[in-house]
Amino acid sequence: MYFNDNTIIYFNGNFVKAAEANTNLYGQSLHYGYAVFEGIKSYKTENGTKIFKAQEHYDRLRRSAELMHMPFNYTTEELTALSYEVLERNGFSDAYLRPIVICSPNMSLSKGKESYLAIEAWEWSNGYMANKMRITTSSYQRPNPKAFKIEAKVSGHYVNSILACQEAKDAGYDEALVLDGNGFVAESSGANVFYEKDGTLYTPAKGNILPGITRATVLDICKELDIPTQETFFTPDEMRGADAAFFCGTAAEVLALDSLDDVPFTKQWDTTLSATVQKAYQNLVLGKTLEEFKLQLG
Numbered sequence: 001m002y003f004n005d006n007t008i009i010y011f012n013g014n015f016v017k018a019a020e021a022n023t024n025l026y027g028q029s030l031h032y033g034y035a036v037f038e039g040i041k042s043y044k045t046e047n048g049t050k051i052f053k054a055q056e057h058y059d060r061l062r063r064s065a066e067l068m069h070m071p072f073n074y075t076t077e078e079l080t081a082l083s084y085e086v087l088e089r090n091g092f093s094d095a096y097l098r099p100i101v102i103c104s105p106n107m108s109l110s111k112g113k114e115s116y117l118a119i120e121a122w123e124w125s126n127g128y129m130a131n132k133m134r135i136t137t138s139s140y141q142r143p144n145p146k147a148f149k150i151e152a153k154v155s156g157h158y159v160n161s162i163l164a165c166q167e168a169k170d171a172g173y174d175e176a177l178v179l180d181g182n183g184f185v186a187e188s189s190g191a192n193v194f195y196e197k198d199g200t201l202y203t204p205a206k207g208n209i210l211p212g213i214t215r216a217t218v219l220d221i222c223k224e225l226d227i228p229t230q231e232t233f234f235t236p237d238e239m240r241g242a243d244a245a246f247f248c249g250t251a252a253e254v255l256a257l258d259s260l261d262d263v264p265f266t267k268q269w270d271t272t273l274s275a276t277v278q279k280a281y282q283n284l285v286l287g288k289t290l291e292e293f294k295l296q297l298g
């Protein structure tokens, strides 16, 4: 479960028990998916509990609200401080934080007049994922960027993610690889994607994806480690049978893929550049610098 009788959340100006918090049933957020949210992780580090990339996540939350014409007046600094307080009040270190901005009761199709912020958190153990994911190309496309603000993290977008993820699971796979309207690889239901071929890492260019904070971090890692990258458009055909591939996202971190449509990625994971990126990411979230990581590599 995500909460128990003692769990505290921040809700609209107060710290309250999750079990006692409630919302109105007559709102656009519930009826139309008109809410914006974030998925953030905190880690137990040598210097105490640290929220990874808090600024980037809260800047994106504020931008998502702005793109949805929602009034939302918290600063990134306030949001970060509230998040640390939620963690502290619950005694959490390794945790997942889920801030969500919902709108006041209103069933019309005009913009929200007032918004409410909830910050929920639950414990998250970052166990090593031994099994690589078997993924399949989805029959669903990602939402048309001319129909949505695709770079915003909006609740309604995730109906598409549920359809794609469930279709993949029903077919016996772990996850879906979802294409854009032009047939190019976009992303997974809840993570970005990279593949590795002949010493270069390829990832879909922006335009049809949620440009993830983890994706940006991976690109930074590659720059620092002199690993060539290309942000480009490619088909699943180009990706199938590549040397390696991974999903990346706040929850997934850097997650190795086994195969796409039953065609395996060919290199042994531990020998790939992707595996080096995975290790570098695991160091960063624990508060270590890339310089320290480079020294370990020798």
Ligand code: PMP
Pocket (backbone or CB within 6 Å): 039, 161, 187, 188, 189, 190, 191, 192, 209, 210, 211, 212, 213, 214, 215, 248, 249, 250, 251
């Ligand atoms: N794409 C989608 C559709 C997502 O839901 C997520 C998770 N927020 C991502 C990509 C990865 O984003 P981030 O690295 O910012 O968590």
